[in-house]
Amino acid sequence: MPRERNISKREIKDPQIRKQEILDTAMTLFTYQGYEQTSMRDIAKEINVSLGLCYRYFDSKQVLFQEAMNQYVENCCALFLSVLQNPNKNLLEKIEILFQMMIQEKDIHQYHHFFHQPENKNLHDELSMRICQHLSPIILEEVQKYCLDNHLKINHPDYLIQFLTYGQIGLLSHTDMPNLEIAQSMKNYMMILLKHEMNPDN
Structure with a gap:
């Protein structure tokens, strides 16, 4: 299941590593919560990044998927x-x-x-x-x-x-x-x- 994170300071990562992290996190959430029930905001929150950062890599949840x-x-x-x-x-x-x-x-x-x-x-x-x-x-x-x-x-x-x-x-x-x-x-x-x-x- 998705793990709860207690990170207060956001990490700066290589763009390709960050992009893959967003993909992997999204698929984990889709698996346990369902695709329709998971939002881009949920994905951003799970990895402790801004919603805008997620949209910088993927225009939409559909594109990400x-x-x-x-x-x-x-x-x-x-x-x-x-x-x-x-x-x-x-x-x-x-x-x-x-x-x-x-x-x-x-x-x-x-x-x-x-x-x-x-x-x-x-x-x-x-x-x-x-x-x-x-x-x-x-x-x-x-x-x-x-x-x-x-x-x-x-x-x-x-x-x-x-x-x-x-x-x-x-x-x-x-x-x-x-x-x-x-x-x-x-x-x-x-x-x-x-x-x-x-x-x-x-």
């Missing part, structure tokens, strides 16, 4: 990209690693608690869409490379990537299924789709 979401997308994608762009693994090996990561997922990402609260499902779905948008070009590149290396072809690679990425959002939004079941189902569907779409390049 969008930047926090963008950061979370980048953090999530960085982990996926480290796997997808590993030159020592082929596409199928990378898929297996990604699904193992999904099974073992822990709240290691910044702002994880907020986006995974049941009442924030719509925001989580928006987050998933942004992650798919971010990763789709990289996945397409990896699929094309795998096909080239294995003398395969795909008639409609763009359609395939759409199914491989955005097609997972519905399953990921089901909070009543354990991670293992979700991951296994998604991997099975993905492998069936890849097998069906990849044909020998004669």
